[in-house]
Amino acid sequence: MDFTQRCLFVLALVFLVLSVDVGGGAGGAGGRRNSRLKKRKGGSDDQTSAAASWWNQDDSFPSGIGGSAIPSAGGTTGPSSSGNSDFFSSSHGVLQTHPPLGGDLPGGRSSSFLKPLYANTGFGLNFNGKPNVAGLSSPDECARACRDDEPPKVCYFRFNLEFYTTLGAACQLCLPNATNACQCVLGDGFEKSILTINRQLPGPSIQVCQGDRIVVDVDNQMQGMEVTLHWHGLWQQGTQYYDGVPYVTQCPISEGSTFRYQFIAGNPGTHFYHAHTGLQKLDGLYGSFIVRQTPSEEVHAHLYDYDLTTHVMLASDWMHEVAQERFPGRLQRIPGQEPENILINGKGQYMDPNTGYMTNTPLEIFTVTPGRRYRFRFINSFCTVCPAQLTIQGHPLLVIASDGEPVHPVVVNTIISFTGERYDFVITADQNVDAYWIQIRGLGECGNTRAQQLAVLRYARAPYEPLSPRPTYDYGLAQGVVLNPLDAICNVERPDAICVSQLKNARPVDEGILQEHPDVKIFLPFRFLLYQPEQLFQPHLYNRFLVAPNGDHVISLVDGISFVFPPSPPLSQIEDIPPEMFCNGDNRPPDCGENCMCTHKIDVPLNAIVEVVLVDEVQQPNLSHPFHLHGYAFNVVGIGRSPDQQIKKISLKHALDLDRRGLLHRQFNLPPGKDTIAVPNNGYVVLRFRANNPGYWLFHCHFLFHTVIGMDFLIHAGTHADLPPIPPNFQRCGDHLPPILFH
Numbered sequence: 001m002d003f004t005q006r007c008l009f010v011l012a013l014v015f016l017v018l019s020v021d022v023g024g025g026a027g028g029a030g031g032r033r034n035s036r037l038k039k040r041k042g043g044s045d046d047q048t049s050a051a052a053s054w055w056n057q058d059d060s061f062p063s064g065i066g067g068s069a070i071p072s073a074g075g076t077t078g079p080s081s082s083g084n085s086d087f088f089s090s091s092h093g094v095l096q097t098h099p100p101l102g103g104d105l106p107g108g109r110s111s112s113f114l115k116p117l118y119a120n121t122g123f124g125l126n127f128n129g130k131p132n133v134a135g136l137s138s139p140d141e142c143a144r145a146c147r148d149d150e151p152p153k154v155c156y157f158r159f160n161l162e163f164y165t166t167l168g169a170a171c172q173l174c175l176p177n178a179t180n181a182c183q184c185v186l187g188d189g190f191e192k193s194i195l196t197i198n199r200q201l202p203g204p205s206i207q208v209c210q211g212d213r214i215v216v217d218v219d220n221q222m223q224g225m226e227v228t229l230h231w232h233g234l235w236q237q238g239t240q241y242y243d244g245v246p247y248v249t250q251c252p253i254s255e256g257s258t259f260r261y262q263f264i265a266g267n268p269g270t271h272f273y274h275a276h277t278g279l280q281k282l283d284g285l286y287g288s289f290i291v292r293q294t295p296s297e298e299v300h301a302h303l304y305d306y307d308l309t310t311h312v313m314l315a316s317d318w319m320h321e322v323a324q325e326r327f328p329g330r331l332q333r334i335p336g337q338e339p340e341n342i343l344i345n346g347k348g349q350y351m352d353p354n355t356g357y358m359t360n361t362p363l364e365i366f367t368v369t370p371g372r373r374y375r376f377r378f379i380n381s382f383c384t385v386c387p388a389q390l391t392i393q394g395h396p397l398l399v400i401a402s403d404g405e406p407v408h409p410v411v412v413n414t415i416i417s418f419t420g421e422r423y424d425f426v427i428t429a430d431q432n433v434d435a436y437w438i439q440i441r442g443l444g445e446c447g448n449t450r451a452q453q454l455a456v457l458r459y460a461r462a463p464y465e466p467l468s469p470r471p472t473y474d475y476g477l478a479q480g481v482v483l484n485p486l487d488a489i490c491n492v493e494r495p496d497a498i499c500v501s502q503l504k505n506a507r508p509v510d511e512g513i514l515q516e517h518p519d520v521k522i523f524l525p526f527r528f529l530l531y532q533p534e535q536l537f538q539p540h541l542y543n544r545f546l547v548a549p550n551g552d553h554v555i556s557l558v559d560g561i562s563f564v565f566p567p568s569p570p571l572s573q574i575e576d577i578p579p580e581m582f583c584n585g586d587n588r589p590p591d592c593g594e595n596c597m598c599t600h601k602i603d604v605p606l607n608a609i610v611e612v613v614l615v616d617e618v619q620q621p622n623l624s625h626p627f628h629l630h631g632y633a634f635n636v637v638g639i640g641r642s643p644d645q646q647i648k649k650i651s652l653k654h655a656l657d658l659d660r661r662g663l664l665h666r667q668f669n670l671p672p673g674k675d676t677i678a679v680p681n682n683g684y685v686v687l688r689f690r691a692n693n694p695g696y697w698l699f700h701c702h703f704l705f706h707t708v709i710g711m712d713f714l715i716h717a718g719t720h721a722d723l724p725p726i727p728p729n730f731q732r733c734g735d736h737l738p739p740i741l742f743h
């Protein structure tokens with residue numbers, strides 16, 4: 001077959017010029033209205049709209065939230081009420097990774113002048129954004145249709161990490177065309193401090209073919225901050241040192257220095273990357289990482305016509321202050337860790353719950369051509385505990401993969417996902433030529449703030465915004481059949497839902513996984529330890545804690561242990577770590593107490609079949625913890641709750657008892673592969689993997705605020721003899737504790 005790479009660049013320009021009122025008022029009442037932008041049209045002051053700035057009255061503001069009086073928006077109209085395209089700046093770099101059915105690109109465009117938009121700034125070493133070293137390929141050269149007859153590329157990325165601000169001065173310079181190219185980050189129209197990679201939100205999209213070599217130079221220019229980047233979903237076989245976990249696989253990148261990550265994009269699929277240090281991910285350090293296959297290798301290639309670079313849908317939760325403001329957490333003003341908003345590909349609008357005003361920043365728009373089938377790649381890059389519920393108006397979702405692992409296709413209408421999960425689905429553009437709403441609702445705790453975001457599925461030549469009413473949090477799109485229901489009733493077929501454990505792997509499963517008895521079986525209960533304030537605040541005592549939304553002061557325990565990082569990475573500096581730092585459920589340090597803090601490490605032999613049973617002893621309603629394993633995809637063998645109606649709360653003891661009685665749900669018919677799985681509240685997950693990737697791999701709850709209070713442990717597969725050599729001139733770190741001199 002003759003595969004053609006074609007690119008389509010569609011830029012819908014709008015006429016929107018801003019001037020910033022840098023005068024007083026910032027941080028005024030409640031800090032909510034600190035975005036003091038005035039809007040001008042056609043270059044002249046429009047005084048009637050000055051008060052609204054990026055705010056716009058929301059017609060669909062539900063009554064009963066934030067007071068009954070909805071103030072006037074000062075005469076402004078925006079996309080929500082005008083229905084026209086004046087306020088939208090959309091940009092679509094379209095890469096076709098499958099051959100067209102014949103003829104030219106949709107819309108009759110020739111491809112010669114077209115190029116992807118997202119890839120034209122900040123990556124390279126010269127002003128054209130091209131690497132100036134022979135043999136390196138630029139990001140847009142790598143984001144290509146993958147072909148059987150083409151050798152792999154060496155894809156070079158340069159990431160500049162720094163403090164930045166939404167709605168900053170760059171936005172004054174470059175509007176009306178606020179794009180990544182001009183360094184203007186709009187976010188949801190709320191001015192705030194953020195962290196950025198190349199002044200983009202999300203960070204640059206890495207899109208490559210399986211087998212490409214990835215080189216990312218991470219230049220840390222964040223004052224007073226260290227950082228690492230983790231490539232979530234990539235197994236790093238042979239390149240364990242570049243998994244990006246601080247004090248496990250590397251020393252953090254110190255301020256002012258550059259760290260070169262270098263690895264092969266070995267396993268295909270929809271992945272992403274994010275900071276793995278502290279709380280930085282929540283402030284903006286994340287981006288998509290797509291590894292495509294050739295059509296002959298991609299098992300579901302026949303199910304879609306297009307797999308476009310622009311049809312990546314990255315959802316993130318968004319706070320209106322920096323994440324550290326919420327850690328360990330406050331008791332009075334905005335307690336807990338609920339996000340104010342959700343972003344879709346870094347874009348969105350925000351409704352102030354106190355005033356009912358809505359920002360009129362652009363929504364993300366995904367463009368399709370009637371009659372064609374499109375692969376979408378959805379990434380849940382949330383940080384908080386809210387599950388995300390994704391629904392697209394009038395379009396069923398044909399789910400074909402999760403966490404990069406293909407599954408037998410299933411049709412659903414809604415996907416519920418947790419932080420760290422990815423879902424690939426196919427949409428057929430078989431409805432009327434029109435625009436349709438895409439809604440992402442934050443569930444669980446996000447119900448308190450009613451955090452949601454919209455995007456638009458737009459048929460070519462249709463309006464930029466649907467004419468139908470905006471779905472709101474309380475009057476949303478119909479759910480239909482749900483993938484991944486929160487109630488975890490997974491052992492029976494049901495018309496309204498499909499559980500992750502009911503998905504079928506589309507690849508053959510390792511025979512060893514399917515044998516009845518694994519080589520190693522590990523039961524891991526996890527819970528919170530609740531401190532009484534009198535226990536916590538004692539002279540000379542400095543135990544870490546998180547203030548939960550209800551005011552409780554807690555830490556996380558897995559098998560009775562709260563994880564702490566060692567001072568040096570065991571992978572490269574095992575000799576520098578005091579052996580007594582390591583522990584596990586069977587080897588607890590003496591007198592460790594109920595808040596036992598040590599480096600939780602579970603050793604498994606290389607190539608062993610490992611079964612892990614995660615048991616939720618947190619048992620907080622509406623809270624399911626998603627666990628992510630680095631270095632592997634595991635097979636999800638079972639998900640469930642106790643079949644015993646008398647048992648109100650599951651525990652390790654009860655789970656062991658169920659297992660003895662053969663009542664832990666396991667099914668061996670093509671168990672799906674995943675690397676992130678939510679353990680249903682008051683339930684359990686059974687997963688298995690073959691420990692064929694030697695190294696130290698973090699296994700942790702992917703809720704950011706749970707990770708930093710110890711809901712983590714290490715799987716140590718194999719021995720140091722199984723590891724590849726430490727890369728030359730690898731950084732070193734650790735304690736400096738020389739003997740004390742007494743004279």
Ligand SMILES: [Cu+2]
Binds near residue numbers: 625626701702703
């Ligand atoms: Cu958790």
